[in-house]
Amino acid sequence: MTMVVFYVFIIASVIIMAHKFYGLGGLFHKLMANQRLRLRYKNPMEAHSRFYQLLPAKSKARFEHKVNYFILTKEFIPRNMPEITDEMVALISATAVQLTFGLPNVSLSHFNKILVYPNDYYSTINRQYHKGEVNPRLKSIVLSWHHFVEGFAHPADGRNLGLHEMAHALKLENFIRNEEFGFFSKEEFANWQLIAQAEMDKIKKGEESIFRAYASVNEDEFFAVSIEIYFEQPHQLYAYNSELYKTLSNLLRQDAKQLYDKNPSL
Numbered sequence: 001m002t003m004v005v006f007y008v009f010i011i012a013s014v015i016i017m018a019h020k021f022y023g024l025g026g027l028f029h030k031l032m033a034n035q036r037l038r039l040r041y042k043n044p045m046e047a048h049s050r051f052y053q054l055l056p057a058k059s060k061a062r063f064e065h066k067v068n069y070f071i072l073t074k075e076f077i078p079r080n081m082p083e084i085t086d087e088m089v090a091l092i093s094a095t096a097v098q099l100t101f102g103l104p105n106v107s108l109s110h111f112n113k114i115l116v117y118p119n120d121y122y123s124t125i126n127r128q129y130h131k132g133e134v135n136p137r138l139k140s141i142v143l144s145w146h147h148f149v150e151g152f153a154h155p156a157d158g159r160n161l162g163l164h165e166m167a168h169a170l171k172l173e174n175f176i177r178n179e180e181f182g183f184f185s186k187e188e189f190a191n192w193q194l195i196a197q198a199e200m201d202k203i204k205k206g207e208e209s210i211f212r213a214y215a216s217v218n219e220d221e222f223f224a225v226s227i228e229i230y231f232e233q234p235h236q237l238y239a240y241n242s243e244l245y246k247t248l249s250n251l252l253r254q255d256a257k258q259l260y261d262k263n264p265s266l
């Protein structure tokens with residue numbers, strides 16, 4: 001009997017605490033909303049995100065939570081098309097989370113708008129067609145859906161527009177003074193800069209490189225292109241330049257190669 005009283009007391013305390021902090025209705029609503037989100041966005045990730053497919057079950061749950069948070073804190077805006085589909089929201093968010101999965105408190109918080117065009121779009125600023133861009137002044141990440149999908153269709157060719165643009169956003173976010181500021185280790189970032197410069201010089205000289213010529217345009221582009229290769233060709237990158245691979249792993253605090261090693265069939 002005393003045990004029953006004890007359990008009733010514990011349950012009542014938990015309810016009172018939950019009510020105090022969230023409002024009981026609010027807590028229930030939050031849990032339900034989270035569950036609904038999970039179901040809506042899980043299928044596209046299971047079907048198309050190689051990174052998500054490779055994660056062990058426990059990490060998948062953490063990945064989904066991070067995706068939900070990303071979705072809830074961003075505004076997805078369709079451009080030159082009627083609406084943004086669940087698949088678009090899921091895969092764009094999954095790409096951002098793939099990049100930030102080892103950085104628990106990073107969700108690219110400065111960039112609260114995701115603009116999606118059906119195809120490449122004309123930029124009036126530099127009078128050129130773009131496939132994607134990141135604009136810190138407008139706090140926005142812009143993507144051409146057609147080119148974004150191409151990245152998913154060929155997950156091991158070292159090209160991925162989504163990863164490329166998210167990488168630009170991540171590097172900028174590290175230097176923007178907000179609650180996410182300075183998540184890259186300063187020492188590792190300095191290491192990466194030295195290696196990046198040496199690689200860019202190699203490309204400019206026309207020496208053989210794993211990187212396409214565009215990577216030598218500047219440090220930002222080198223970072224974005226190297227992130228594409230880090231996730232799509234981790235073994236090749238490690239074989240090509242293990243120091244660069246390790247530095248990227250240390251900055252992102254994850255190891256793409258290890259994830260693929262555990263699942264050699266994928």
Ligand SMILES: [Zn+2]
Pocket residue numbers: 164168220221224
């Ligand atoms: Zn770029």
